[in-house]
Amino acid sequence: MGETVTKTLEATLAPPTAHKERRLQRTTATYHRALRAAFESGAKTQSEVNDIVTEYRLTSYAKDALKSRVPQLRQIHNATELDNDHSVRFTNRGWKLDRSKDRTHEFCWRVPQAGWGNSFWIPLRINPAQRELWNDLYHGNVTVGEFRLQECRTNWILHVTVEYDAPEADQKSDQTPVGFDIGESKLLTGCAYQDGKPTQPMLFDGGRARQLRKEMFTTLRRLESREADWRVDERRDYFQNALTDIIEKASRRAVEYAQQFEDPIIVLEDLTNIRESIDYGKRMNRRLHTWAFSRLIERIEDKAREEGIPVRFVNPAYTSQICHACGHIGVRPSQAEFHCTNSACWVTEFQADINASANIAARIDPWGESVPWEPDRDDSPRDGSASDSAAGHREPSPKSGQMKLTAYSS
Numbered sequence: 001m002g003e004t005v006t007k008t009l010e011a012t013l014a015p016p017t018a019h020k021e022r023r024l025q026r027t028t029a030t031y032h033r034a035l036r037a038a039f040e041s042g043a044k045t046q047s048e049v050n051d052i053v054t055e056y057r058l059t060s061y062a063k064d065a066l067k068s069r070v071p072q073l074r075q076i077h078n079a080t081e082l083d084n085d086h087s088v089r090f091t092n093r094g095w096k097l098d099r100s101k102d103r104t105h106e107f108c109w110r111v112p113q114a115g116w117g118n119s120f121w122i123p124l125r126i127n128p129a130q131r132e133l134w135n136d137l138y139h140g141n142v143t144v145g146e147f148r149l150q151e152c153r154t155n156w157i158l159h160v161t162v163e164y165d166a167p168e169a170d171q172k173s174d175q176t177p178v179g180f181d182i183g184e185s186k187l188l189t190g191c192a193y194q195d196g197k198p199t200q201p202m203l204f205d206g207g208r209a210r211q212l213r214k215e216m217f218t219t220l221r222r223l224e225s226r227e228a229d230w231r232v233d234e235r236r237d238y239f240q241n242a243l244t245d246i247i248e249k250a251s252r253r254a255v256e257y258a259q260q261f262e263d264p265i266i267v268l269e270d271l272t273n274i275r276e277s278i279d280y281g282k283r284m285n286r287r288l289h290t291w292a293f294s295r296l297i298e299r300i301e302d303k304a305r306e307e308g309i310p311v312r313f314v315n316p317a318y319t320s321q322i323c324h325a326c327g328h329i330g331v332r333p334s335q336a337e338f339h340c341t342n343s344a345c346w347v348t349e350f351q352a353d354i355n356a357s358a359n360i361a362a363r364i365d366p367w368g369e370s371v372p373w374e375p376d377r378d379d380s381p382r383d384g385s386a387s388d389s390a391a392g393h394r395e396p397s398p399k400s401g402q403m404k405l406t407a408y409s410s
Contacts, residue, residue: 005305006145006163009130009137013156014105014123023113023120028151030056031066031088038070045071059112061094065146087148087159095147095160099138107134109158111149124158137162175310176261179361180254180268181319181353182296188250189353190257192264193361198324201354202257209246251299258309266304267364268297269316314363323347324358 016024034056043049046067053063069089096110098121105123113119126134136142137160145161181189187206192199258264301311320338323330328342338352 004163004165005302006161007133007302009127009133009160009162011107011109011124011126011134011158011160013109013158014125016122016156020111020120020122024111024149024151024156027058027062027111027113028088028149030058031062032086034058034063034066035070035086038066039073043070057114059090059094059114061090061112062088064091064093065089087150089146089148091146092144095144097138099135107138133162133164136164175263175265177267177361177364178258178261178264179357179359179363180266180300181357181360182269183353183356186353187246188254188296189357190254191354191357191361192258192261193358194261198354198358198361200260201351201357202253203353204250204253209243212242212246247296247299250296251303254300255303255307255309258304259307264309265364266300266309266311267361268300268311268313269319269360270313312364314360316360319359319363320352320356322359323350324355324362 034053037056038049038052041048041052043052049067049070050063053066056063058066066089090112094112098108098110099106100108103123105125107124107126108121109124110119110121133142137144142162142164145163147158147160150157150159176192176194178190178192181191183189183206186203187209188202188204190202190204254266258266304311318329320332321329323338323340323342323345325347326340326342326345328340328345330338330340330342332338332352336352338350338355340347340350
């Protein structure tokens, strides 16, 4: 039995007739009113949400999804206000799919509607790369989870969450650990750890993502002040789609990088509570908290397991603060630099993100001494820029060739 993989299938609804378009819009508007009413009431339990959404003309599948979603927004996402881009969610009880190769669009989805006999079918334009999973979905070979409908400018997008068993990845004693560090400057830094030293590091620049997030924040804030709601939705879709494209490219690059090594095992930091633990001030918190750390990790994990590459998560404590060669805590004079403070260590300066990813990769080995916990230690670079990665720790490693900062400063 392999590991269970969760994946989201995406399809665009074929252009609906005017009548079906009105029904889709009516369902969306009703769902959003019910969501806002339940959220603003302060409801924290499914029972409390149910008391509010009962009166709305929605299917039981949408109401059940709301009963789970509203408490989740408060308890897990710590939301204090609602965005305007929430999808219409349905539980899997309402899922129905039809298929015929004789049609222009092979797959058709039954859109749940309130009232007996009011549901209707609509053709889907599926992602060709996901055709095999759509076939499995039709034949019942994968488990259906929640499905979501969202209006994006002139299109309607359907997302369906499915679960399936991926081939079990062999975990051998001689596997090559490949660590990945996620940050702001370098969005993704990969480093294989072989013979006790970093090998052939990979850097994926984060400049474009950082620019998009900055533009998104300033643009949306300006449009909201002008109460240009239709324009806000349009620009938010643009920025979110652009960031999603970057996530897909970065995650694909990560898996391709790992595949070049013999028997790779991908090592990632467990950043479950990254949003709660980071506090670099209001401006930097806004930048970090708007970046989908978890989304990038999920996509790396999904793609890796599809390729049969095992994925392991390690404690993120001190990975960006210690020297990968000797295990001593060092300093970061700037965003890109790491300096080891151990005079006996061969390392003088090192590219900071590569140092962190090497520490992450090496942490797959459970043996070795731990770096003492120093809660007051500041991991921020001395030049005032924000740290790219969560604090971390690693065991001492044998001496290896020096990796100069200048070689990876671009």
